[in-house]
Amino acid sequence: MPPERSSDTQSSERESDVVITECAICGTTDSLSTYSIAQSSRDSTTIGLCPTHYQVAAILSGARFQESDVATDYDLQETRKITVRVPRALIESADAAAERQGQTRSEFVRDGLQMAIELQEMESAFDDIVTQAVHAEDGTGPAADVEFLKERIRTLESLLEDSIDKL
Numbered sequence: 091m092p093p094e095r096s097s098d099t100q101s102s103e104r105e106s107d108v109v110i111t112e113c114a115i116c117g118t119t120d121s122l123s124t125y126s127i128a129q130s131s132r133d134s135t136t137i138g139l140c141p142t143h144y145q146v147a148a149i150l151s152g153a154r155f156q157e158s159d160v161a162t163d164y165d166l167q168e169t170r171k172i173t174v175r176v177p178r179a180l181i182e183s184a185d186a187a188a189e190r191q192g193q194t195r196s197e198f199v200r201d202g203l204q205m206a207i208e209l210q211e212m213e214s215a216f217d218d219i220v221t222q223a224v225h226a227e228d229g230t231g232p233a234a235d236v237e238f239l240k241e242r243i244r245t246l247e248s249l250l251e252d253s254i255d256k257l
Contacts, residue, residue, distance in 0.1 A: 110138030142215045 112119050114137040122138040125147050139147060181195075188198035 110136070113138055113140040113143055115143045116140060142218045145211060145215045 110122055110124060113122060118140045121141050123141065123144045124136050125139045125144055127135045127137060184198055184202075185195055188195050191198065193201070
């Protein structure tokens with residue numbers, strides 16, 4: 091299978107020369123970011139994604155989403171003390187989890203708050219994607235599905251007729 095590998099390498103080289111003009115998922119042309127998809131240890135493909143799809147891809151790949159105009163590295167910012175009332179059992183669980191991760195309670199709580207914020211952003215991005223999928227009118231709606239099913243039924247009918255004729 092070496093020829094396939096070389097053609098993959100050639101196509102990857104060609105793809106790196108291509109100018110990205112639209113989101114690979116939804117087709118929008120506004121505010122695109124490049125995103126690399128590692129297909130193997132040597133090959134990767136670069137695609138363009140809109141901010142919503144980039145955020146989802148970054149979070150699902152395990153990377154933290156970095157928006158250019160928002161500082162999300164909270165460790166570098168000035169800190170302030172807050173007081174929050176929580177059940178004793180939650181404090182004990184947080185202390186145990188922080189200890190397992192080699193963190194202080196404060197570090198653990200800061201990381202938890204940061205992840206909660208990122209999760210809200212992820213949830214919002216996911217809702218946007220679902221909304222786009224539901225309201226998509228690109229010819230792949232119910233009419234296209236019905237036509238596909240009709241064609242599939244015709245094919246199955248002809249196969250059934252052929253089978254009956256052979257019997």
